[in-house]
Amino acid sequence: MLDLNRIRLLREVSLHGSMSAAARSLSYSHSAISQQLSLLERETGVKLLERAGRNVQLTAAGRELVRNTETVLAAMEKAESDLAASHGRAQGAFTVAAFASISRAVLPAALVRIAQAHPDLEVRIQRYEPEDAIVRLASRQVDAIITDSFPGTSSGSANGLHTTILGQDPIRGYLPAGLEISDAQAAANIPWVMEPAETAAAQWALRMCRERGFEPRVLHVSSDVLFHLRMVERGLAAAFLPDMLIVETGSRLQPSHWLPADQRRTLLLIARKGSEDNLALTAVRLALEDELRHVDKL
Amino acid sequence: MLDLNRIRLLREVSLHGSMSAAARSLSYSHSAISQQLSLLERETGVKLLERAGRNVQLTAAGRELVRNTETVLAAMEKAESDLAASHGRAQGAFTVAAFASISRAVLPAALVRIAQAHPDLEVRIQRYEPEDAIVRLASRQVDAIITDSFPGTSSGSANGLHTTILGQDPIRGYLPAGLEISDAQAAANIPWVMEPAETAAAQWALRMCRERGFEPRVLHVSSDVLFHLRMVERGLAAAFLPDMLIVETGSRLQPSHWLPADQRRTLLLIARKGSEDNLALTAVRLALEDELRHVDKL
DNA sequence: CATTAACCGTAAGTTCTGCTTAACGATACG
DNA sequence: CGTATCGTTAAGCAGAACTTACGGTTAATG
Structure with a gap:
């Protein structure tokens, strides 16, 4: 019978891309991983890993084994959940x-x-x-x-x-406090605050603006949405803000009627x-x- | 995460009905089983076994866990098979x-x-x-x-x-060598050799006879089918014999036309x-x- | 091109898990 | 009522698994 712990280690290596990364993630030494996996290879008689530069890479057999390990772990997870459920309280x-x-x-x-x-x-x-x-x-x-x-x-x-x-969670567009506009031309001049460009939120916000017919001038970038809110409140930038944030802060801001409405994450x-x-x-x-x-x- | 080996032990106990029997089956001491299972109970916080007389019995939670263990083991088995298949030769x-x-x-x-x-x-x-x-x-x-x-x-x-x-595997009825009969009355007097009454083979043979309209006089009982063949050959008993046995021994016996034909296991x-x-x-x-x-x- | 850093493998040593042996209490059976 | 069987617990031991340490190889950097 395969050793479940060993094939779990293999899976971790597959997840993290290297033995050392897997070891760090598990707070083991890299040596432990190396030893266990070479034991696994010896026991099964199948080559599961091969060196790729200074990392290792799974062989076809190794990937197949990891795929099957997923099934085993899901079954274990279910067993565990059912067991916990049996005495009612988590x-x-x-x-x-x-x-x-x-x-x-x-x-x-x-x-x-x-x-x-x-x-x-x-x-x-x-x-x-x-x-x-x-x-x-x-x-x-x-x-x-x-x-x-x-x-x-x-x-x-x-x-x-x-x-x-x-x-x-509804998301509404807010113009800088005190301002209201009526066309795309005007909108293109307003400064915006958005999340970092690689985030899904920023990409979505950009698309909203473009669909509305203008390219926003993103002057401010921050992953802190609360900062976005403050910028809007001070009249410094426009932003898309989720209702959750408005509720959380008790803000009195009113969404712009001009910007796209009925959006939600x-x-x-x-x-x-x-x-x-x-x-x-x-x-x-x-x-x-x-x-x-x-x-x-x- | 649950320990797979521990829940396997629980499954063995469930299979064998007692810790000691499970231990014998695995060539462990009964103490090992007891310790591991009480660890399992402590870790999960769920009572899995309860004493029933001098044996133990699974609780509902324990049975549920064993059921889930089956799934896990099947998945492990598949992983193992696939792995072995990956290098072609068993x-x-x-x-x-x-x-x-x-x-x-x-x-x-x-x-x-x-x-x-x-x-x-x-x-x-x-x-x-x-x-x-x-x-x-x-x-x-x-x-x-x-x-x-x-x-x-x-x-x-x-x-x-x-x-x-x-x-x-076709099964045919054979009368004692040299004998042929024509009705149920005559058949009821012929001595039979069959396997022990609790076996599926014997129960089936009995049913065949009764459907043919007679109750066989089972004088000889043996689980050794080769003995059945010899008894038939010596003219001492009737029997149902599978073709496999005839082929194996190269026997020249001819099946009775009167007994039920076209039967097979x-x-x-x-x-x-x-x-x-x-x-x-x-x-x-x-x-x-x-x-x-x-x-x-x- | 030399230096540094990161990764993997192996060897030696330590820790800890899991098993055995042994003794004891409880239950069924003759 | 003695005896056999079962399960639990304590103590001790062996092997598995992990850590530390060192060496070899590959990739990035100045």
Whole structure:
């Protein structure tokens, strides 16, 4: 019988691209990985890795094995979830990766709700970049990811993952406080604040402007959406702001009637396949859905 | 993450009905099982076993976990098979449980054929009682079972198993050598030799006689079918004999025209789910199917 | 082109898991 | 009522797995 731990190590190497990276991710020494994997190769009699420059690369057999390992792990995950569900209350640690705005707006209230229902469950929140979060989800450093997706953007979810929709968050365009305009010509001169260009949010915002017929002058770039809000309030820039942020801050800003309306981002909860019915995950999901409904009302 | 080895132990206990039996089956001390399982309970925080008299019994949660373990093991089995298939030739040990007549008639020839195609594969043959074989299959002491099933008999295959049909083996009725009869009255006086009454073969044979309108006088009981043949040859008893046995011995016996004809048993190959495409299993299956076709011709 | 850094492999040593042996309490059976 | 069987627990041991340390190779950098 194959050793599950060894093939899990192989999978980590496949995920991280090198033995050393896998080792760091697992807080092992690289030597441990090397030894275990060479044992795995000896036991199976199949070459699973080959050197590629100073890294290693999976052979066809190795990739096939990793693919099958995914299935095994999903089954294990389900076994674990079902077992936890059997005594009704979730317990232990459960780590959620979330982006900034939801962290502030709804997570605290959701956590309170969860703590009441499941006193033995310890939910931890971590802030990670989206791609990083996906890798950490796969290697079990994170148990769920809260993220947003914008209409027209390929969400590109890898397989082995399970995604559910938490809710919708309307996004409205705001002009610098005190200003109102009427045509594209005028819009092209207004300064904008957006998130870094490589983010899905910024790409979506750019497309919105172009569809409206102008190219925004993006003078300010920040991943801190709260900064966007302040800039708008001070009359320094235009921005697209999600309702969640308005609700969170209690801001009195009024959206522009001229900029595109009825837009929304979708809030997603991503977990590993097999953990769909995990009690802790369900608790997190329910609490978030509830909290998001409150935001919607406003 | 659950420990796969621990939940496998739990499964063994579930299979064998007690810790001690599971320990014997795995050649462990019973203490090892007890310790590992109590660790498993402590880690998961769920009660998996409860004492029932001087044995233990699985709780609902325990049974659920075992059920999920089956899925995990099947996935592991598939991963292992695929890996072995990746280097083309089967290798290692592969244990087959078979009943007596097929062991003598076709297995030796099949083994020769397999050895030629897969020099590194070591196929072992073991003789076990049918129910025993099933348990050993589940606990991986045996990798495949060759058995026969009679029409109208519930094969009662447990789940987690995968069955394929190897071929058909005609069974004909033989009267004591030199004797021929014409009616049920006469038939009722003839001595019969059959297998032990609890076997599927004997139950089927009885049913055949009754459908033909007589109750056989079963004077002789033996699980050795070759003994049946000798009894018929000496004119001492009537019997149902499979063609496989006639071919094997080169016997000149002629079947009775009066006894039911066109009957056959089905030869089955049973393996664990997930090992369906195992290279060694496939080799065994192909070789057996081939050999059985030769028998059919005669 | 030399230097530095990162990666992988191997050797030696240490830690810790998992097993055995042994003793004990509980339950069924003759 | 003694005896055999089962499960639990404690103590000790062996092997597996990990760490540290060193060496070889590849890639990036000035």
